Amino acid sequence: xxxxxxxxxxxxxxxxxxxxxxxxxxxxxxxxxxxxxxxxxxxxxxxxxxxxxxxxxxxxxxxxxxxxxxxxxxxxxxxxxxxxxxxxxxxxxxxxxxxxxxxxxxxxxxxxxxxxxxxxxxxxxxxxxxxxxxxxxxxxxxxxxxxxxxxxxxxxxxxxxxxxxxxxxxxxxxxxxxxxxxxxxxxxxxxxxxxxxxxxxxxxxxxxxxxxxxxxxxxxxxxxxxxxxxxxxxxxxxxxxxxxxxxxxxxxxxxxxxxxxxxxxxxxxxxxxxxxxxxxxxxxxxxxxxxxxxxxxxxxxxxxxxxxxxxxxxxxxxxxxxxxxxxxxxxxxxxxxxxxxxxxxxxxxxxxxxxxxxxxxxxxxxxxxxxxxxxxxxxxxxxxxxxxxxxxxxxxxx
Amino acid sequence: xxxxxxxxxxxxxxxxxxxxxxxxxxxxxxxxxxxxxxxxxxxxxxxxxxxxxxxxxxxxxxxxxxxxxxxxxxxxxxxxxxxxxxxxxxx
Numbered sequence: 001x002x003x004x005x006x007x008x009x010x011x012x013x014x015x016x017x018x019x020x021x022x023x024x025x026x027x028x029x030x031x032x033x034x035x036x037x038x039x040x041x042x043x044x045x046x047x048x049x050x051x052x053x054x055x056x057x058x059x060x061x062x063x064x065x066x067x068x069x070x071x072x073x074x075x076x077x078x079x080x081x082x083x084x085x086x087x088x089x090x091x092x093x094x095x096x097x098x099x100x101x102x103x104x105x106x107x108x109x110x111x112x113x114x115x116x117x118x119x120x121x122x123x124x125x126x127x128x129x130x131x132x133x134x135x136x137x138x139x140x141x142x143x144x145x146x147x148x149x150x151x152x153x154x155x156x157x158x159x160x161x162x163x164x165x166x167x168x169x170x171x172x173x174x175x176x177x178x179x180x181x182x183x184x185x186x187x188x189x190x191x192x193x194x195x196x197x198x199x200x201x202x203x204x205x206x207x208x209x210x211x212x213x214x215x216x217x218x219x220x221x222x223x224x225x226x227x228x229x230x231x232x233x234x235x236x237x238x239x240x241x242x243x244x245x246x247x248x249x250x251x252x253x254x255x256x257x258x259x260x261x262x263x264x265x266x267x268x269x270x271x272x273x274x275x276x277x278x279x280x281x282x283x284x285x286x287x288x289x290x291x292x293x294x295x296x297x298x299x300x301x302x303x304x305x306x307x308x309x310x311x312x313x314x315x316x317x318x319x320x321x322x323x324x325x326x327x328x329x330x331x332x333x334x335x336x337x338x339x340x341x342x343x344x345x346x347x348x349x350x351x352x353x354x355x356x357x358x359x360x361x362x363x364x365x366x367x368x369x370x371x372x373x374x375x376x377x378x379x380x381x382x383x384x385x386x387x388x389x390x391x392x393x394x395x396x397x398x
Numbered sequence: 399x400x401x402x403x404x405x406x407x408x409x410x411x412x413x414x415x416x417x418x419x420x421x422x423x424x425x426x427x428x429x430x431x432x433x434x435x436x437x438x439x440x441x442x443x444x445x446x447x448x449x450x451x452x453x454x455x456x457x458x459x460x461x462x463x464x465x466x467x468x469x470x471x472x473x474x475x476x477x478x479x480x481x482x483x484x485x486x487x488x489x
Contacts, residue, residue, distance in 0.1 A: 052489045140489035165486035168407055186485040187453035203488055236483065240407065247458050247481065250466055337412075337439070 011037035012066070018110060022064050030226040036064060040110075042223045045069035045132035047120055047148050049096040051208030052138030052162045052215060054086040059216040061104040065223070067112045068104060069132055072096040073119040079398070083205035120144055122271040122278050125151040134219050136160045137182075138212065142189035147278040149174065149182035150268055153257045160218050162211040167204050169211040169237040172230050172249060173218050175258065179231040180249045183257040189277055207239050294366040294377045299387040302353060302380050306330065312351035315343070317365040318384075322357060326384060326395045331355070339365045340372045348373045355380035355387070357398075401429050403480045405440075412440040426459060427470030429480060444482075445470075454485040 014022070014036060025031040025039075042065050046053045049072040060068055074096050076087045084096075091099040097115035104113050116128055120139070125147055129135055135157050137148045145163070152159040152175050159174040161182060174181045214235065221227045236245045252259055256274070259265015268274055297305075305312065316323060316331040323333045334342050336356070346352070352374060354362035362379040369377055380387070388395040403419045410417045414437070421432040427449070434441035445451055450470070457464045458481040464472050474480070 048489050050489050138489045140487060142485065142487045145487055162489070163486045164488040165408060166488075168486070170483070170486060185456060190452070190454040190485060201488070208489070234483070238407070245481075247483070248461050248463070250463065252466065 006038060006041050008034055008037075010041075012040050013037065014040065018064070021108075021110075025063070031224060035224045035226075038223055038225075039064045039220070040066040042134070043067040043069065043132045044134045044136060044219055044223075045071065045129060046136045046138055047071050047144065048138035048140060049084075049086055049100045050074070050080065050138060050140055051083045051164065051203065052212040053100075053136070054084045055209045055212035056136055056138060056162075056216045056219070057086055057100060057104055058107060059213060060219060061108045061111045061113075063216075063220055064108065065111065065219075067114060067132075069114040069116065069128070070097050070100050071116040071118065071120050071128060072100070073117060083203065083208050085209070120147055120151075122147060122275055125271060126155060129155055129157060132157065134158045134160060134222055136162075136215050136219055138162060138208075138215065143278045145182065146189055146274070147271070150257050150271060150274060150277075153181050153183075154268070154271070158222055160215045160222070162208075162215040164203055164207050164211055166202055167207060167238065167240040169207055169239070171211055171214045171218070171235045171237070172233060173222070174231075176222065176229065176231050178251065180251040181255060181258040184252040184255045184259075185234065185249050187256075204239055207237075210237055210239060293370060294363065294379060296359075296363075296379050296381040297353070298381055299391045302355075302387070303391045305353075310351070312353050312378075313346065315352060315354045315365070317354055317356050317361050322398070325398050326388075328355065328384065328387065328395075334365075336361045336365050336368075340368045343369060343374075344372065346374075349376065351376045351378070353378045353380065355383050357383045358385055359383040400476055401474050401478050401480060403429060403433060403482070405482055406484060408484065408486075409440060409443055409482060412443060413437045423474060425470065426457060426464055426472045426474055426480065429474060430457075430470060443484075456483045457481075458483065 022036045025036050026033055044060055044065050046057055049070045057068060076091045076094050076096055076099055078092050080087060086103050087099045095117050097117045101113040101115055104111055129151050135152050137145055137159055139145055139148060149159055158176045161174055162171045218229050221229050232249055233246045234249045253263035254265040256265060256267045314331040316327050316333050317336045319335050354365050356362040359382045366377040366379050385397055388397050400420045403421060405413055405417055419433060421429045423429040423432055430444050434444050451457060459472055460479055
């Protein structure tokens with residue numbers, strides 16, 4: 001099988017401290033001194049230092065991967081700590097890249113950590129990916145996943161894929177040895193709103209640990225050239241039922257990214273060709289808002305309308321367990337999944353103000369209500385989280 | 399003919415919280431339509447308004463991605479297993 005080939009003679013030597021540190025690797029026939037030197041020479045890029053990137057980075061650093069690149073624009077938030085084990089309580093508010101570098105250096109000071117505190121964009125993706133041997137996709141949006149995949153194909157880099165949602169995960173190794181790429185599996189990102197993709201959906205904290213360590217395993221195998229990587233196979237992990245299943249993924253000759261021109265594929269010659277895919281995050285604003293049919297107000301404006309005694313129906317579209325954590329006075333709980341049916345009897349000419357946790361579900365609810373004839377629809381931008389930050393700090397964040 | 403359809407948890411929520419379903423039909427499209435009618439809120443997640451598969455939901459018939467075969471026109475037989483794999487993006 002193909003690996004990240006490097007002439008053995010040019011591999012960096014191991015020092016005395018490294019021989020001791022990696023002794024359990026050196027004892028494995030499949031690694032040995034040469035394999036460990038391959039790990040030291042390897043350059044692996046992590047797209048995202050979040051749930052998946054955390055365990056991946058920790059194990060790659062401990063294993064002695066010489067250079068670990070990390071792309072992440074975000075800062076550590078307290079709500080990350082439930083699963084993003086690269087970061088600790090004292091790191092809240094710090095850049096994830098800086099926090100990651102400190103943690104990785106603590107685990108293994110021999111590792112060179114290269115940080116990119118930026119969002120991966122069509123403008124910078126090729127330049128960032130170019131210098132690495134392997135790309136690990138631990139991102140959290142369809143936009144970044146399609147961008148990471150297309151850039152990997154254009155540069156001929158292996159893309160070690162992992163993705164999680166609630167209790168389930170997927171992993172595969174794309175773009176190696178003539179195998180499929182991410183677009184062979186999922187041709188296009190879903191339109192906004194159809195597939196839940198928000199932080200609101202929730203995730204079992206240990207799930208990215210399961211998937212991230214699988215990604216780290218696959219990256220090490222590629223570097224070492226051992227075993228059977230997940231090429232052409234998609235691993236499905238169900239943590240609730242603790243079931244692992246693999247299905248075959250074939251390279252699609254008509255794939256716009258890695259396909260063959262003779263079959264109508266391979267039409268993406270540059271990242272400018274599918275720019276729309278790199279911006280279509282599932283949490284984006286629905287069309288009706290863009291068109292002005294649904295208005296958005298800030299929490300402060302909502303507070304003003306409440307204190308003026310304006311007449312409107314205030315609807316909380318979150319789930320009952322979220323309502324129990326906190327809700328706004330005078331609101332009525334109508335979970336998004338029950339809309340529009342649950343409000344079908346409401347007077348359609350009435351002012352309806354909708355809110356949720358972060359302002360996305362309320363927009364979807366407004367869209368659904370608009371379709372059954374409601375015309376005076378308002379969504380609270382930023383939801384109850386922003387209400388907590390800007391109006392009433394006694395409302396707990398979650 | 400009983401075909402077994404396995405949904406991911408995210409879609410099972412819209413189908414009586416059941417992961418595994420059985421449905422009849424001569425083609426995969428028939429099976430999908432049967433499920434869509436049984437669970438109206440699941441319907442728009444299974445196929446688009448024209449009844450075509452989405453580019454971000456993959457249907458496996460046994461272990462084969464149906465897009466590389468006959469798609470929803472694929473014939474199904476008693477005992478076949480259909481697995482839905484939607485694109486997910488969490489990280």
